[in-house]
Amino acid sequence: xxxxxxxxxxxxxxxxxxxEFVRNWADRPDxxxxxxxELLSKPVEELRRxxxxxxxxxxxxxxxxxxxxxxxxxxxxxxxxxQEDKASLARRGVVGDWKNYFSKxxxxxxxxxxxxxxxxxxxxxxxxxx
Numbered sequence: 001x002x003x004x005x006x007x008x009x010x011x012x013x014x015x016x017x018x019x020e021f022v023r024n025w026a027d028r029p030d031x032x033x034x035x036x037x038e039l040l041s042k043p044v045e046e047l048r049r050x051x052x053x054x055x056x057x058x059x060x061x062x063x064x065x066x067x068x069x070x071x072x073x074x075x076x077x078x079x080x081x082x083q084e085d086k087a088s089l090a091r092r093g094v095v096g097d098w099k100n101y102f103s104k105x106x107x108x109x110x111x112x113x114x115x116x117x118x119x120x121x122x123x124x125x126x127x128x129x130x
Contacts, residue, residue, distance in 0.1 A: 079093075107130030
């Protein structure tokens with residue numbers, strides 16, 4: 001019910017769904033895109049790319065490493081990735097972990113409202129992900 005309500009009711013902030021957000025921002029030439037997967041797999045390189053594309057100037061590898069360390073999951077939460085704190089917004093810091101919290105019914109509902117966006121963003125190869 002929560003997932004369906006999040007896509008259909010506009011009574012709380014923000015007043016748009018994740019699907020609407022993706023559709024409104026995808027493929028804009030003035031927006032720099034990244035993915036959580038990239039930020040975890042090659043954080044220094046990805047941060048340097050983002051800074052160059054967004055600001056037009058390079059940051060040093062040393063500065064990028066410093067920022068990555070400061071903003072790491074472990075430094076921000078006091079936990080290693082994979083260690084869960086159910087009371088925290090930063091649950092586990094693991095790519096794809098959201099699927100562990102979706103029942104088959106929740107997955108079907110999410111796919112109904114946002115399956116195309118999962119595919120277009122490259123998170124799933126087709127609409128049969130669940």
